[in-house]
Amino acid sequence: MIDMFPLEASVGQLLFLGVFTFLLGIFAGMVGVALGAVRLPIMLALGFNPVIAAGTNLGVTILGGSAAALPHWRDGRVVGRVVVVIGVPAVVGALLGGLFADDVKAWVLLALIAGLTIVSSAISFWQWWREVRTAEKTQAAEPSRTPSNVDSKKGVRL
Known part of the structure; x- marks a missing residue:
C-alpha cells in the first residue's frame, strides 16, 4: 500500500x-x-512524492471540477456533446496514465510536469500579448476622443 504522506506532511502544510x-x-x-x-507544483514544493501529488491532485480536481460544473450546467453553459467527444478520450487516456504512473521514474514525472507548465505558461502569455497588441492597434486607429483641454503628457489645462 502507498503511504499517503510519505514525508509526514505537517498539520500546517495540510492547513x-x-x-x-x-x-x-x-x-x-x-x-x-x-x-x-x-x-500540483505547490504540493511538489511541500515535498509530496510526485506520484502521490499527481493522484491527489486528480482527486481534488474531480471534486472541485464537479462542484464548479454544477452551476455552469444549471445555467446552460455546458455543451453535452462536446463533453462526450472530449471526455471519453480524456477518461481513457487518464486511466492508462494512472495505470502506468508507478512504472515511470519520479524525475521523468517532474520533467513532464515542468515541461507542461512551461508550455502552458508560454501559450497563456502569447494569448495575452496578442490581445494587448490588438487592443493597441485598435486604439491607435480610432480618432482621439480626448477633449481639447486635455494634454496626454501634462494633464488637464485650465
Whole structure:
C-alpha cells in the first residue's frame, strides 16, 4: 500500500493546502478551469512524492471540477456533446496514465510536469500579448476622443 504522506506532511502544510485550494477553487469556478497545474507544483514544493501529488491532485480536481460544473450546467453553459467527444478520450487516456504512473521514474514525472507548465505558461502569455497588441492597434486607429483641454503628457489645462 502507498503511504499517503510519505514525508509526514505537517498539520500546517495540510492547513495551508486547504486554505490555498479553497481560494483557488473560488477562482477556478469563475474561470472554468480546475487549476490543477497551479495546485500540483505547490504540493511538489511541500515535498509530496510526485506520484502521490499527481493522484491527489486528480482527486481534488474531480471534486472541485464537479462542484464548479454544477452551476455552469444549471445555467446552460455546458455543451453535452462536446463533453462526450472530449471526455471519453480524456477518461481513457487518464486511466492508462494512472495505470502506468508507478512504472515511470519520479524525475521523468517532474520533467513532464515542468515541461507542461512551461508550455502552458508560454501559450497563456502569447494569448495575452496578442490581445494587448490588438487592443493597441485598435486604439491607435480610432480618432482621439480626448477633449481639447486635455494634454496626454501634462494633464488637464485650465
